[in-house]
Amino acid sequence: QKEVEQNSGPLSVPEGAIASLNCTYSDRGSQSFFWYRQYSGKSPELIMSIYSNGDKEDGRFTAQLNKASQYVSLLIRDSQPSDSATYLCAVLLSEKLTFGTGTRLTIIP
Amino acid sequence: DAGVIQSPRHEVTEMGQEVTLRCKPISGHNSLFWYRQTMMRGLELLIYFNNNVPIDDSGMPEDRFSAKMPNASFSTLKIQPSEPRDSAVYFCASSRTGGGYQPQHFGDGTRLSIL
Numbered sequence: 001q002k003e004v005e006q007n008s009g010p011l012s013v014p015e016g017a018i019a020s021l022n023c024t025y026s027d028r029g030s031q032s033f034f035w036y037r038q039y040s041g042k043s044p045e046l047i048m049s050i051y052s053n054g055d056k057e058d059g060r061f062t063a064q065l066n067k068a069s070q071y072v073s074l075l076i077r078d079s080q081p082s083d084s085a086t087y088l089c090a091v092l093l094s095e096k097l098t099f100g101t102g103t104r105l106t107i108i109p
Numbered sequence: 110d111a112g113v114i115q116s117p118r119h120e121v122t123e124m125g126q127e128v129t130l131r132c133k134p135i136s137g138h139n140s141l142f143w144y145r146q147t148m149m150r151g152l153e154l155l156i157y158f159n160n161n162v163p164i165d166d167s168g169m170p171e172d173r174f175s176a177k178m179p180n181a182s183f184s185t186l187k188i189q190p191s192e193p194r195d196s197a198v199y200f201c202a203s204s205r206t207g208g209g210y211q212p213q214h215f216g217d218g219t220r221l222s223i224l
Contacts, residue, residue: 034212043200043215044152088152095140095206096165097213101151 003027004091006100015109019076023089023100026070032092033065035074037085038102044088048074079107111135113216115201121222127189130219133182134203142213143176143186144200152200158184159206191223 005024013019021035032051036044050056050063050072062075072091076083086102114133122128134141142157156166161178169176173192178184188195198220202213 043218046212049212099152
């Protein structure tokens, strides 16, 4: 089992709809959870962090964490074409980040 | 504030040559990470430093790879001799250490091609 798993996609969502990205992780000792966005040919950019169970909202983005189910998700409301990118889930354990392979998201105008 | 600065942005060299990648972390960050990203394997941690000391180099693929951090504002990743399978994008990232709550910030990466 991979340490961090994501559906590789591609995931296509109409403009204005909600995009839902999912991630599961294997180590229950994981401490912190991050979502990075990576445009083609660019570096990963941190967009959300979450540390405790529940939801965390920042603008159009909502991160959800369920430690019992070892599940992290990212919701993007009112999706825009500029949201088209690869989204990387990252899990922190003992100061080491382990990344999923990413979900490629395409917003269809 | 300046972000993580990497150089060169692109490097093309022939197999067998020595390659040196450079990184300047964000000022005040005391953890530094080197990653490699390929289509096949995604983003992999190679090595990380805390306060200039290498903590975990278990991700370094083999002895041809070495990394140093002589001071808080500079690190290098060296490949000698280079091979075509080393072709990838190499990212450097930095963070503040402590509590497991500090996110990592990435540089723009070095796109390395070994011919």
